[in-house]
Amino acid sequence: MQCGWQIWEWPQVMVEAEFHAVWVSPEGQFVEITPKPHGEATILFVPDARRSYTGIAVDNVRMPVRDDLLICHFIKASEAIVQVMNRGECASQYGHVSVPAHEIEPLMMAQSFLGQSISSGLRDHDPCLCGSGGKYKRCHGRSFELAFGQQQ
Ligand SMILES: [Zn+2]
Structure with missing residues (x-):
């Protein structure tokens, strides 16, 4: 191997x-x-000769290719999902794991919202995907910034 x-x-x-x-x-x-x-x-x-398989989940390393708050938040949402899915005993389990819905669902919804925004070609200074008319930065971007800021 x-x-x-x-x-x-x-x-x-x-x-x-x-x-x-x-x-x-x-x-x-x-x-x-x-x-x-x-x-x-x-x-x-x-x-990577420095790494070996230990049976413990290893999160992906995600690097944005441009400076954009939507991408930054997408990466933070993805990292937060992996953290919830691999907490404690879950890190060495394969396949289905049970995690509290109230923790994982908002993160999955945020990741999906951000993925759709990015796939639609939106940038952080464009109107938010939610249709409020406000810029992403001042709309959902503000609440995601608060949510993900607390988890790091
Ligand atoms: Zn919004």
Whole structure:
């Protein structure tokens, strides 16, 4: 097993590194053996000799490719979701985990709202997706800033 990072790109939005492992063949070639439900034929894999598999969940590393509050908040929502899903015993569990709905649902809704905003091409100075007419920064951006600021 070779541990490292599988790199994903959301063009114009962010780059995401997912902790990943590949099989090393007897000839020393990296071979991707993880099923790909979305059908990717190849992956970008960066080996990392400093990391090994411990059975504990490792969050993705997300880097925005431009300075925008929507992307910043999307990343914070994604990180908060992973934190809730991997709290305590959950970090070493696979598949379904039970977490309190009142904690996870607002985060999932925020992530979905932000993902839709970004996918629609909105920037943080554009009118908020909710239709209030106010700029995102002064509308949902303000409440998300408060919510995610408290969790870090
Ligand atoms: Zn709004």
